[in-house]
Amino acid sequence: ATAQEYTVTEPGDYTVTVSGPMDFDCINYSAIQTITVSGSPEAYNASVTTLAFADSHQVVATATSSIPGIVFWYSLDGGEATTNGTFNDVSPGIHIVTITDGQGCWSDPQEVMIVDYPHFFTPNGDGVNDTWAIIQQEGIPISQIYIFDRFGKLLTQLDPDGAGWDGTYNGSQMPATDYWFKIIYIEGDSSAQKEFKAHFSIKR
Structure with a gap:
């Protein structure tokens, strides 16, 4: 065949042989190249x-x-690609896992969402980390969120779809210390409610 282009419809290994006519020394020349077509x-x-x-x-x-x-190769949030698709100690929030064939022929980004809570917040009015709320709370159905002081006094009940707690009680700023929360939610395919308790800090 003399065509310079060929179309393949299945991935795999293909061998291409390029040969030419005899030169002046009456010797044929040829080159063989194996090409891996991925998919x-x-x-x-x-x-x-x-x-x-x-x-x-x-x-x-x-x-x-x-x-x-x-x-196949895997990378997390644009990091170095690896053939091991397991990523540990991933931070809360939305992440992008890109799966690729490693040949540049195919890739697909997959979005994953990790639900957790911030261990502290800084309500100082600078517009950064000024409120406390569940990270990616839209990832699970949440019915109730309660915040308590260290003595167990209820300070506020948060709207799961709201902006979070601004660190105040009855209009007054609460001191920089530890606070506790309780969350009622549903996870996975089960309709049973779960309860989770933990603590976080205000830093000023």
């Missing part, structure tokens, strides 16, 4: 494997192909 996986996914409010969060991405030798 999209048959199945792929990225998900958070840990529960909300876990001490440490894990994200696992997988991709599978029936073609022998096809290796």
